[in-house]
Amino acid sequence: MILWFSGTGNSRYVAERLAAQLGQAQKEMRPELIKQALHIPSAERDIIWVCPVYSWGIPPYVRSVIKDIRFERDGNEDCREMRHHLVLTCGDDCGLAPEMWRKEISKRGWTGDKVFSVTMPNNYVCMKGFDVDSKEIEEAKLSAAPARIDEISRAFNDSEGKVLTDVVRGRFAWIKTRIIYPWFVRHAMSPKPFRFTKECISCGKCAAACPMRNISMEIEKNVDDGRQRPRKRPRWGDNCAMCLSCYHVCPRHAVMYGKSTLNKGQYMNPKV
Numbered sequence: 213m214i215l216w217f218s219g220t221g222n223s224r225y226v227a228e229r230l231a232a233q234l235g236q237a238q239k240e241m242r243p244e245l246i247k248q249a250l251h252i253p254s255a256e257r258d259i260i261w262v263c264p265v266y267s268w269g270i271p272p273y274v275r276s277v278i279k280d281i282r283f284e285r286d287g288n289e290d291c292r293e294m295r296h297h298l299v300l301t302c303g304d305d306c307g308l309a310p311e312m313w314r315k316e317i318s319k320r321g322w323t324g325d326k327v328f329s330v331t332m333p334n335n336y337v338c339m340k341g342f343d344v345d346s347k348e349i350e351e352a353k354l355s356a357a358p359a360r361i362d363e364i365s366r367a368f369n370d371s372e373g374k375v376l377t378d379v380v381r382g383r384f385a386w387i388k389t390r391i392i393y394p395w396f397v398r399h400a401m402s403p404k405p406f407r408f409t410k411e412c413i414s415c416g417k418c419a420a421a422c423p424m425r426n427i428s429m430e431i432e433k434n435v436d437d438g439r440q441r442p443r444k445r446p447r448w449g450d451n452c453a454m455c456l457s458c459y460h461v462c463p464r465h466a467v468m469y470g471k472s473t474l475n476k477g478q479y480m481n482p483k484v
């Protein structure tokens with residue numbers, strides 16, 4: 213069973229390709245997933261988690277799913293014999309995200325087995341100095357991805373029983389994961405700075421794309437510009453995973469994160 217979380221489609225693309233190659237079922241980590249036990253077919257022994265790297269760590273939302281999800285196999289909820297693996301997608305590097313994941317998995321009494329990373333186009337744009345990749349880099353990453361995913365599928369089939377970590381860690385991994393990640397989670401993941409500009413055409417694509425269902429389209433109040441009917445506008449709730457799908461999916465580039473996304477680019481994986 214492949215469980216994936218994705219904002220702009222990179223992790224979804226990787227999950228779907230892996231699922232097809234390994235002949236496994238795949239499921240999105242939606243908030244409803246933890247409401248009841250997830251049935252795992254008797255023949256399956258592997259759970260493969262697929263998600264993006266956030267600030268050289270595991271997205272807090274994915275950590276919460278790991279903490280709360282329940283599996284059920286052959287009428288049994290213990291499922292300790294299942295093997296857990298992780299495939300991360302990252303724009304550049306993962307730091308110690310694999311270790312963070314292994315720790316979360318072990319808190320449930322499970323064992324973390326294989327961990328891989330796939331380098332994909334970057335989608336983080338909310339701080340000074342961070343932007344999407346140039347078109348050339350984006351294309352180079354997208355064309356290298358299939359071979360990397362094929363390599364990962366082969367490793368799943370060939371290295372049975374071997375615990376393995378094969379990721380791009382980058383420099384200063386310890387500082388990035390142990391110092392910057394906690395700061396980032398505390399100070400840079402609030403949905404409060406999200407807003408829409410006057411370019412918004414009320415299409416609702418931001419709300420539809422949100423994997424957390426955290427955006428509602430609400431009738432605009434106090435508008436008196438001569439329009440016949442008031443328009444619906446996006447409103448962000450508190451349950452945001454900071455995946456940035458709302459920002460990147462907007463056809464008018466009308467979603468902003470404070471002022472930090474001014475003049476930044478947009479990206480959505482073209483294959484999903």
Ligand SMILES: Cc1cc2nc3c(=O)[nH]c(=O)nc-3n(C[C@H](O)[C@H](O)[C@H](O)COP(=O)(O)O)c2cc1C
Nearest residue numbers: 218219220221222223264267268302303304305335
């Ligand atoms: C909040 C946030 C933090 C990120 N932090 C990192 C990072 O630490 N290292 C990195 O290489 N990429 C980072 N990225 C980029 C994503 O990991 C990368 O683009 C990923 O493939 C996006 O996956 P998705 O399309 O499935 O959402 C970050 C993206 C976001 C939204």
